[in-house]
Amino acid sequence: MDTKTPEPAERARAGRALFRVVRYWSRRWTGTGQGVDAERGRDVMVTEAVAALQGDEGATVNAVADELGIDQSGASRFLTQAVERGYLRKVASPTDARQRRLLVTNKGAKMLASAHRWQESVFAELTADWSADDVQRFHGYLQRFLAAQQERR
Template sequence: MSLPSPDVPDPDRQLPYQVAVFARRISAAEELDRAAYLLLDQLAAAGPANVKTLAAALGVDSSTVTRQAAPLLRERLLARVPYPADRRAVRLALTPLGAGRLAQVREQRRRLIAELTADWTPQERALFCVLLGRFNDGLLGRR
């Protein structure tokens, strides 16, 4: 059995810490919180949806979507639109203002990531993307 090199941190200790630091720093760097970004992004990708459908897609409770949507509705980033098959039912939809804000935040994220990885090789960026995707996929279905 070999001992880890003294210059290599213990990943079992460092990985949880680094993930927590990442989450805090990325949140501080943005003007749109994580929950709002994910909700707007889902609506941009899939179009108008009811709260139950959004909750399933985001892996949260319907009450969470309702709570997260409230400030976005007040800011007019989202709107309630009638459901064509049942005019009593409503869906949430991205407004032009919401689409613009989402595009702005996506561009800010793209620039930040490009800046932070500017001295990385294309292979390092690709590997990081694969590993981060694998990490995120492991979180699916967990609460």
Template sequence: MNAHGLSSADGDGGPALFRLVRFWSRRWINSASEDQTGETRHVQHILAVEAVDTGKETTEEATVGTVAHQLGLDHSGASRIVKDATKAGYLVRASSEYDRRRASLQLTAHGENLLAGSRQWQRHAFDELTVGWDDHDRRQFASYLKRLADELGI
């Protein structure tokens, strides 16, 4: 039982959540990457700009460690993604204001455009998935998704 007196089986939200994640995780990112970068192999660029942008909202600055946390990767994996996104012109590295041993990551204008396109694509996907829902249900579902992401710091 949780604080509201419900067991996880009452709404069966856990299995439903993971069915959605499993079904959409590869489909959406490949489609978004092709739409935004022209190639499905550039998925990591979208992941990098999303992680840097989200990381800036939850920490004083985005770093490779922030990207690692946001993407659930080890430091070396995140470092490779950051290096590739920097080489592609989506990110720049600068000296950290807080710790000279770290690099602060920022989006370039090209990265900002990729992020904006990705977010537009995400809103469109949400609208398509909930097209048959009334406005109240769509807003409520969106608020629950945002609440969950905010509480997780992602």
């Protein structure tokens, strides 16, 4: 087995494959199983970002924008839509009453739970013919990849 570190071109192909996966699946969930609904996919992404960032005080628009890799105005628009649909709620910042923070509502938590079930079912379907060891190894690699991502921030 060749244990040599892959050349940059080989990593680029793997990187392109990763981004094809992300691009394809990031907005697929509709909650109904009936076709692609980009707005519903955005609601999941923005609500997931708030859930990951909110802590006890709520998430800021700028933190969500950074998490999603979009500009502040785009994040603000997506957040406003998610608030209007009842997935998020705005609260006053505990440190600055002029600033608003965002928290996931019960409706948003239910939507995320449903989206997570769908994500797990898609993963199970796509890896159904893999061995249990391959699935576990791949999951471990994904966790390692995510840890490296967090360290890079």
